[in-house]
Amino acid sequence: MFYLEFLRVRRVFVWYAAILVAVVLIFLYGTFAANHADIQSQVTTNGTTTTEHLHGLHSIGDMTIPIGPVLAVCGVFALIFGSFFASSFNRTSQHAHFTFVRPVSRSRMALEVASVDVAAILGALLFAAALALVTMSIVAVVIGHDVRFDWGHEWLATGLLALGCALMWYALLQAVSAWTAERRGSGYIFGIAIGVLASAQGLAHATFLGPVFVDIFKAILFIDPLAYFSSVTVDQHGGATIDSYFAMPIGMRALIVWVLAAVAIVLASIEWKRVEI
Amino acid sequence: MNTIEIDHLSKRYGAQRAVDDLSLTVPEGSVCGLLGPNGAGKSTTFKCLLGLARPTSGTIRIGGAPLSAATFETLAYVPERSALMDWLTVADHFAVVKRTNARFDEKRAAELAATFKLDAQKKLGRLSKGQQTAVALALAFSIRPTVLVLDEPASGLDPIFQRVVLDLIVDAAAGGATILFSSHQIGQVERAVDRVAILAGGKLVLAGNVDDLKGSEKVVEAIFASDAPALYEFANDARVRRVAQNGRIVRVYARTDPAGIAKALEAYAPKTVDIVDLGLEDIFLGAVGDAPYAASIGVA
Numbered sequence: 194m195f196y197l198e199f200l201r202v203r204r205v206f207v208w209y210a211a212i213l214v215a216v217v218l219i220f221l222y223g224t225f226a227a228n229h230a231d232i233q234s235q236v237t238t239n240g241t242t243t244t245e246h247l248h249g250l251h252s253i254g255d256m257t258i259p260i261g262p263v264l265a266v267c268g269v270f271a272l273i274f275g276s277f278f279a280s281s282f283n284r285t286s287q288h289a290h291f292t293f294v295r296p297v298s299r300s301r302m303a304l305e306v307a308s309v310d311v312a313a314i315l316g317a318l319l320f321a322a323a324l325a326l327v328t329m330s331i332v333a334v335v336i337g338h339d340v341r342f343d344w345g346h347e348w349l350a351t352g353l354l355a356l357g358c359a360l361m362w363y364a365l366l367q368a369v370s371a372w373t374a375e376r377r378g379s380g381y382i383f384g385i386a387i388g389v390l391a392s393a394q395g396l397a398h399a400t401f402l403g404p405v406f407v408d409i410f411k412a413i414l415f416i417d418p419l420a421y422f423s424s425v426t427v428d429q430h431g432g433a434t435i436d437s438y439f440a441m442p443i444g445m446r447a448l449i450v451w452v453l454a455a456v457a458i459v460l461a462s463i464e465w466k467r468v469e470i
Numbered sequence: 471m472n473t474i475e476i477d478h479l480s481k482r483y484g485a486q487r488a489v490d491d492l493s494l495t496v497p498e499g500s501v502c503g504l505l506g507p508n509g510a511g512k513s514t515t516f517k518c519l520l521g522l523a524r525p526t527s528g529t530i531r532i533g534g535a536p537l538s539a540a541t542f543e544t545l546a547y548v549p550e551r552s553a554l555m556d557w558l559t560v561a562d563h564f565a566v567v568k569r570t571n572a573r574f575d576e577k578r579a580a581e582l583a584a585t586f587k588l589d590a591q592k593k594l595g596r597l598s599k600g601q602q603t604a605v606a607l608a609l610a611f612s613i614r615p616t617v618l619v620l621d622e623p624a625s626g627l628d629p630i631f632q633r634v635v636l637d638l639i640v641d642a643a644a645g646g647a648t649i650l651f652s653s654h655q656i657g658q659v660e661r662a663v664d665r666v667a668i669l670a671g672g673k674l675v676l677a678g679n680v681d682d683l684k685g686s687e688k689v690v691e692a693i694f695a696s697d698a699p700a701l702y703e704f705a706n707d708a709r710v711r712r713v714a715q716n717g718r719i720v721r722v723y724a725r726t727d728p729a730g731i732a733k734a735l736e737a738y739a740p741k742t743v744d745i746v747d748l749g750l751e752d753i754f755l756g757a758v759g760d761a762p763y764a765a766s767i768g769v770a
Contacts, residue, residue, distance in 0.1 A: 196569045197555075200562060290553030291606075294520055295570040296542040470522040 194292065194302045198281060198309040205277045209317060213270070217328050224332055256333035258326060259343045261351035265422050267321035268355025272362050272418055274317040279366035280383060281306050282465040283373060289470045303462040307367075314359050318352075350443045351422075357450035358418035362390070364457035365416055371465040393417045394438065414438055416453065421446045471534070473498045473617055473648035474519070479528035481514050488514040490672040492528070496650050496665065501643045503659040503680075504652040505754050506669035512652045513550060515669070516621050519650075520547055532617060541617075543573060546610035550621040550652075552602040556595030560588050560605055564612065571613050579612035585634060599626035611638055618642060620651035624658060636662050660750040668757040676757040684748045687711060688728035692740040694718045699738050704731075712756055723748070723756060 278284075285292050285306060293299070326342075333340040345351075370382045394417065396402065397410040414420040420438040437446055474496035481489040489511040496502045506512050517523035519530055521537045532541050554563055560583070568574040583590060586604035594602055603626050610618065620639070624632040632655075639662045643649055653659050659666070660680070667677040676683070692698070698720045704710045709731060712723040720740075724731045728745045735743050 194570070197566050200558060200566075204557065288553045288555055289522055290547065290549035290551075291555075291609075292553075293522055294542050294545070294547045295567075296539050296572075297570055298539040301539075469524060470517060 194285065194295070194297060194305045195309060197285075197292070198306045201281065201284070202278055202309055202313040205274065206313060206317065209270075209274045209277075210320060213321060213324055217324055221328065221331065225335070256329065256336075256338055257341045257343050258329050259345060260326075261345045261348040263325050264318070264322055264348065264352040264355045267318050267325060268352075268358050268422070269419070270321040271314050271318035271356065271359035275310070275314045275359050275363035276366065276383065276387070278310060278313070279363045280370040281310055282367055282371040282461055286371075286373075286465070286468050286470070289468070293470070299466045300462065303465055307458055307462070310363060311360060314363060315356060318356055318359060347443050350447050354422060354443055354447040354450060357447050357454060358421055361416070361450040361454040361457065362418045364454040364461065367461035368457040368464065371461040372468065389413060390417060390419060394420055397438075418450065421450055471498045472496060473533055474502075474650060475529075475531040475534075476515070476519065477529045477531075479515065479518055479530065480526045481511075481518055481523060482526045487672050489518065489525075489669075492669070492672070492674050494667050494674060494677060496648055498648050499643065499646050500665050501639060501649045501651070501663045502665040502667060503663035503750075504650060504667050504669065505656065505659065506652075507758055510669040510758075511672040512669055513621055514672075516547075516549075516619055516652070519619060520545075543571065544613075544615055545617040545619065546613055546615035547619045548603070548606045548610045548621065548623050550625060552594070552599070552606060554594045554602060554605060557593060559591055559593050560597075561590040563594070563605060563609060564590070567609050567612060573613040573615075575612055575614055578614060579608065582608035582611055586631065600628060600631065603627055604631060607635060607638070611642065614645075615642070616647050618647055618649040618651070620649065622653055623651055624653060624655065632658065656751045656754055663750075666750065666753070668754060670758045676753070680750065680753075683753050684750070686725075687748045687752075688724050689746050689748055689752060690722040690724055690728050690731045690735060690743065691746055692720045692722075692732075692735045692738070692743045694720070694738070694740045698740075701735075701738070703734070707731075714755075721752075723752070 282303065285302070292302070295302075297305070330340050366383060366386055369386065393410050393413045397407060397414055399410075400407060402410075422437055424436045437443075439446060472495040474494070476492055476494045479489055479492040480487065492511070492515060494502075504512050504515065514523065518525045519532075519537075530537060532545065535541070558566075564574075564579050564583075568576070568579075586601075586608055588601065588605060588608060594605065597605065603623070607623060610620075618639070623639070624635045627635060636658055639649055639651065643662075649662075651659075651662075663680055665678065666680050666683065668675050696718065698715050698718055701713055701715075701720060701722075704713050704722060709724055709727045710722055711725050714721045714723070720735070722731050722735065732743045732745055
């Protein structure tokens with residue numbers, strides 16, 4: 194089922210790549226169009242008016258690109274990308290009269306499908322990161338300034354956290370959709386999951402709901418990937434900090450999301466093996 | 471040797487028994503038609519046979535062994551409804567089968583695609599129901615299977631391609647393949663099968679060699695000028711298994727002595743009386759009970 198899943202994922206990846214490239218092109222156009230425009234300002238001092246000509250390209254300073262935060266943001270892109278085929282077990286079951294009558298055991302089928310999906314999510318993260326870095330470098334080079342990559346001391350842990358969050362989200366959606374082979378069975382699960390993803394952090398702080406609901410949403414945050422990197426702060430020196438709802442080191446957060454991803458995908462595979470048509 | 475062995479298979483969905491204690495064997499190299507009215511349990515039997523549904527009880531063996539992934543190296547299945555991917559092309563489907571099945575025969579696949587006039591670059595979603603069935607058939611036959619399970623294989627096909635499907639089935643059987651297939655088109659089944667199994671209400675009501683079943687009875691058919699009379703005298707006649715009446719036509723299914731029954735019918739002054747061979751349709755209707763006819767004259 195490698196090939197079938199590859200075809201499915203490739204279709205999603207083409208759209209993903211096209212959208213990101215389009216966003217980058219719009220960004221580049223906006224950046225250069227704005228910065229090429231001469232800015233004239235007239236200043237009147239003591240009755241004398243002087244006109245200053247400012248060229249937009251000179252309005253940007255040296256560029257430091259913090260790798261960690263770039264990877265964190267790209268992890269969110271990879272998470273969104275993975276969401277589009279995170280019900281692949283369910284979708285494969287919908288064609289069970291074709292897929293389940295191949296000389297491949299369901300365990301191996303699950304492994305093949307998940308392998309392709311995981312590789313695709315990694316590819317999506319790397320593609321987004323490469324595109325972001327290249328785009329920022331182009332901007333800096335065209336403007337005429339040096340580019341400096343700030344690897345920081347946590348870029349690897351951040352990258353692992355970003356990938357882990359995307360994989361955890363993918364695996365959780367697999368786990369909640371694998372057990373059913375009904376047509377469009379995964380659609381409503383996906384919808385609910387996106388709703389939870391978007392609102393859980395806010396609802397966890399909504400005290401007006403009462404302590405029980407707040408506690409429930411706080412518990413849900415453990416499976417909310419966005420709760421593991423809530424915000425990215427870049428200081429004036431180019432240094433970046435990735436904050437989280439959970440007060441624990443980034444390495445520990447990365448470990449937790451990877452463990453949750455592994456547990457969820459194993460659970461999904463077990464459920465999928467038992468699917469009846 | 472029996473290639474397909476189903477032993478006391480039962481499948482329940484909640485309180486409903488979809489298949490009830492079904493035992494059936496299909497010998498190697500034979501073509502067995504699985505017949506039954508809608509809801510008889512044919513598709514559920516296929517699902518259990520192929521591991522798509524877990525039997526509530528009973529066992530299934532194919533080629534003498536329990537079902538495993540390896541079984542599908544030589545087993546091909548065509549489901550009643552298309553299970554193919556709308557977003558993939560015909561060529562993509564062949565590529566998937568090629569990559570998953572070592573027995574895939576590219577030359578045979580090309581022949582089948584040509585036979586069914588398939589456009590390899592067309593996406594399945596753009597094909598008609600009949601063409602999608604044709605793709606499923608081409609995929610099934612492209613691995614040169616030794617066991618074929620076909621659920622309504624000619625569904626949606628025009629008469630020309632229905633004939634092609636029959637030829638493919640007969641050709642595969644001639645090559646030693648064991649085939650189990652279902653169809654509502656009994657005429658087609660009759661032309662292809664050597665064995666038949668009839669299900670009703672999840673139970674096996676009749677199974678056997680078609681020639682033996684056909685030879686077991688004769689039909690005495692009488693046509694009257696006006697509505698046929700009620701033939702009460704046959705209700706308790708040991709020679710008669712069943713009497714069916716439809717307007718001016720009466721059919722008496724004779725276990726023995728068809729000539730004697732024909733003579734008895736002539737006493738009612740019909741326009742014609744003929745003794746004809748039992749057809750598969752007669753066997754089917756007899757097995758599942760064509761209640762409207764039998765009830766009309768109080769004979770079952």
